[in-house]
Amino acid sequence: MIAFLLRRVVGALFVIIGASFLTFLLLQLAPGDAIMAIAQARHGTELALDEASLDRIRAEIGADQPLLVRYAAWASDLVRLDLGRSLVEDRAVAGLLAERFGRTLELAVAAIAVAAVLSVPLGLMAGLWRGTWFDSLCVGLATLGSAMPNFWLGILLIFVFAVTLGWLPAFGRGDLDHLVLPALTLGTGITVTTARLLRSATIDALAASHIAAARGRGLSERRVIGLHALRNALLPVITVFALEIAFVLEGAVAVEYVFGWHGIGLLFVEAVDGRDYPVIQAIVLASAVLFVVINLIVDLLTFWLDPRTRGGAA
Amino acid sequence: MNPLRALQETDPLRLVAFVVVAIVLLMAAFGPMLAPYDPLSPNPSLRLLAPSPAHLMGTDHLGRDIFSRVLAGARLSVGLALLVVAVSAVVGVALGLLAGAGGRLVDAVVMRTTDTFFAFPELVAALAVAGILGGGGLEILLALGVVGWMRYARVVRGVTLATAASEHVALARLSGVRSWRIAIDHLLPPVLPATVVMMTSHLARSIMAIASLGFLGFGAQPPHPEWGTILLEGRTYILSAPYYALLPGIPIVVATLAFNLAGDTLRDRIGAGREAP
Numbered sequence: 067m068i069a070f071l072l073r074r075v076v077g078a079l080f081v082i083i084g085a086s087f088l089t090f091l092l093l094q095l096a097p098g099d100a101i102m103a104i105a106q107a108r109h110g111t112e113l114a115l116d117e118a119s120l121d122r123i124r125a126e127i128g129a130d131q132p133l134l135v136r137y138a139a140w141a142s143d144l145v146r147l148d149l150g151r152s153l154v155e156d157r158a159v160a161g162l163l164a165e166r167f168g169r170t171l172e173l174a175v176a177a178i179a180v181a182a183v184l185s186v187p188l189g190l191m192a193g194l195w196r197g198t199w200f201d202s203l204c205v206g207l208a209t210l211g212s213a214m215p216n217f218w219l220g221i222l223l224i225f226v227f228a229v230t231l232g233w234l235p236a237f238g239r240g241d242l243d244h245l246v247l248p249a250l251t252l253g254t255g256i257t258v259t260t261a262r263l264l265r266s267a268t269i270d271a272l273a274a275s276h277i278a279a280a281r282g283r284g285l286s287e288r289r290v291i292g293l294h295a296l297r298n299a300l301l302p303v304i305t306v307f308a309l310e311i312a313f314v315l316e317g318a319v320a321v322e323y324v325f326g327w328h329g330i331g332l333l334f335v336e337a338v339d340g341r342d343y344p345v346i347q348a349i350v351l352a353s354a355v356l357f358v359v360i361n362l363i364v365d366l367l368t369f370w371l372d373p374r375t376r377g378g379a380a
Numbered sequence: 381m382n383p384l385r386a387l388q389e390t391d392p393l394r395l396v397a398f399v400v401v402a403i404v405l406l407m408a409a410f411g412p413m414l415a416p417y418d419p420l421s422p423n424p425s426l427r428l429l430a431p432s433p434a435h436l437m438g439t440d441h442l443g444r445d446i447f448s449r450v451l452a453g454a455r456l457s458v459g460l461a462l463l464v465v466a467v468s469a470v471v472g473v474a475l476g477l478l479a480g481a482g483g484r485l486v487d488a489v490v491m492r493t494t495d496t497f498f499a500f501p502e503l504v505a506a507l508a509v510a511g512i513l514g515g516g517g518l519e520i521l522l523a524l525g526v527v528g529w530m531r532y533a534r535v536v537r538g539v540t541l542a543t544a545a546s547e548h549v550a551l552a553r554l555s556g557v558r559s560w561r562i563a564i565d566h567l568l569p570p571v572l573p574a575t576v577v578m579m580t581s582h583l584a585r586s587i588m589a590i591a592s593l594g595f596l597g598f599g600a601q602p603p604h605p606e607w608g609t610i611l612l613e614g615r616t617y618i619l620s621a622p623y624y625a626l627l628p629g630i631p632i633v634v635a636t637l638a639f640n641l642a643g644d645t646l647r648d649r650i651g652a653g654r655e656a657p
Contacts, residue, residue, distance in 0.1 A: 077495075084496035095512045213637035215588050215608075217595050218629035221615055225622050236618075316501035320592055324615070334504070335596055338511030350508050354499040 070369065078362045085354040086144065089347050090137045096343065144351075150344035154337075159348045163330065170329030173252060173322070174314045176245050180253030181260060181310070186303075189261035193268025193299070204261065211258040216317055220251040220324035237326040248325040252317050256310045263306050267299040274298065301371060305364050312360040315353050397641035404635045407451060408458035415448035420603050428621045437627040441617065446610070450628055453605035457594075458635065460517055461586035464524040465579050471525070472532025473575055477567050479533065480540025481559075491537065494530045502527045502585075503592055515598040524589055531578055536571045543570050573650040580643035584636045591632045607632050 131139075143150065149159035192204035211219075227247060228236035235244050315330065322331035330349060337345035412419070417435075423443035431438040437446035479490035509523035543549060549566050557565075593599055594608025602609075607628060614624035 080492060081495050081499050084492065085499045088496065088500070092508055092512060095509060209640070210633070210637065213584070213588075213633050213640055215591055215595070215629070215632055215636075217592065218611065218626075218632065221611070221618065221625050221629070225618060225626060229618060229622065313501055316503045319503060319507065320596060323596060334507070338507055339597065341512065343512075346508050346512070350500065350504055353501050353504045357501065358499050 071366065074362060074365055078358050081358050082355055085358070086141060086351055087137060089351040089354070090140055092347060092350065093343050094133070096341070149348045152337075152342055152345050154340045154342040154345075159344050162333070162345065163348060163352075166328060166330050166333045169327060170315070170318055170322070170331060172245065173248055173318060173327060173329055174311075176249035177252035177256060177314065177317075178311065180249050181256035182307075184253070185257040185261035185264060188257075189264025189303075190268055190296070190299075192261070193265040193272070196265075196269055201265075204265065208258045208262050211254055212262075214254075215320070216251055216255055217320040217324050219254060220247070220321055223247050223251055224324075248321055248327050251324070252314065252321045255317050256307075256314070259310055260303060260307050264299060264303045267302050268296075271296070271298040301368070304371075305368060308360055308364045308367075312357040315356065391645075394641055394645045397638045397645065400634060400638035401642050404454070404458055404631075404638060407454035408462065411451040411454035415445075415451040417445035417448040419444060419448040419452035419605050428617065428624065430621070431623050431627070438621065438623045440610075440613065440624055446614075446624060446628060449605040449610055450607065450631055453600075453607050453610060454631070456517065456600055456604065456606040457587060457590055457608070457632075460520060460590055461583055463521055464528055464586045464590070465582045467521065467525040468528030468582065469532050469575060469579050472529035473536050473568075473571060475529065476533040476536025476571065477540050477563055479537040481544040481563065481567055487537070490533065494533045497527065498530050500527065503589060506589060507593060507596060507598065510593055510598045515593075516601060520590060520593055520599070523593070524586060528582065528586070531582070532575060535574050535578065539571045539574060540567050543567050577643060577647045577650055580639055580646055584639035584643065587632065587635050587639065 140150075147160065149163070151157060152159050152162055155162065188204050192201045195201050224236045224247060227234045234246050236247070318327075318329060318331035319334055320331070321327070322329050323335050326332070333345065334349045336342075337349065407414070421444070423439075426435075426439045426443035428441060429435055429439040429443075435445050435447065437450065440446050440449065475490050475494070479487045479494075482490075505527045506520075506523040509526055510519050513519040513522065543566065549562060552562050552566060590599070590606070591608035591611070594606045594610075595612045596608075597612060599609040599612075600606035610628040611625070614621075614626075614628060616625075618625040
């Protein structure tokens, strides 16, 4: 058991170190005029540039040293949670991220709540009533939903609920009603994946042999479903639901852009647009670390919850 | 199975999906030629006209026919997705074969690299790469190729581990057949069905990813049309010309849906390409 835990944790650490190196390498993709671009982004016009400020930017990036030396310096700052300074705004990246993080967290929690409320009943009922019109409707909607880019769904919801019906505000911040459309947009993607999985997990669970045995023992259908089927259907769903959380940041990029929501996602688009390399790197790496950590937690949880995996995995 | 028989037994909805896939591919090949109007040159007297028989999706802020721009945009939106999938599949299959047949050390190195690339959310990494390189076709191809090859590597490696351990491969090795010949003659054929299945659903994801990059401002260079870029331009007109903000999204949904359904059908028929959890 301890060997298994150790192996998973060490594996995750390796992936994080590898991911940090790839993130560092991102900067090497920057075209030759990166320094000019940064200077322009910061000072506005090319006229204001002098050799001294260009040199200062070169030194900030460390453009004159060998690759591995630069990685080591960058990584050691990183370990001390020093994410560098934003090149465009000339302030600490950590502060910038902290400022925007609350907004994304707010959106993410609301989206996950939307997904939990929608996907659990829909997925369960579709699975229990397999082959009925309700099941077909759910499967159809899920298929359609998974083919819809979230930014387009966002525009569609703005058109229906803000422009046509006038029920909800389309952009910006303010009361809770500003949260509804972005959360719905972001939550739909998670709902689609989770509901689909819950449906097939329910079908599998109902077909399992011990369910037949429970029926054979004369237990009521309600007890069969409640006690035996659901419990087995839930484990894979918890897994996927947790993994979806890792992708919330990815979904938030386009959703925050559509709704002008000033979170990490919009900050990322702004940073890429302004070639603010330290901010880009911080967000890219944070998203990877989040993914690895959530995966690790899910693995350990599965191990903990499902005794069947213990024998084989350890 | 007799292909005609298989066709008859297929769910009609899925048949429609294959027809739509064919149409989308034809659009990518001939879209610019099919466009009823010039998709590029502005026509100020026709600004923001609502949809009509003459302009099926209306006209944009420069008076260009939106439907013509959607047709011409298929070249980039779908054509580029095909390239992304082709490049990812070649890289992923090659690495998967290498990991599956190259011994434990090679396997460990390739698979840990795959895990590392998998750690990045696709759109976040692609946006960073495309943005740093600067938008444009080649840059998008590179950005989505970097994040697209890992699934292929993982699945192909799994299949290849089994093939490489089989007797006929051992015999071929013993009789001195060169390793690249073994790879092509023995290791490659068993991975092809799963690869084709993965490519179909990867096409759907790539069409969506290219549209997302375009919508975020890292797509085609104006005035060239691309589905996500058209939506980016149109979204500011949601009040005055909602059709401009909404209608160009339909081809993205239809194309993604068709490739997804086609991928599902192929997977059920071939029974391959399911990813290990």
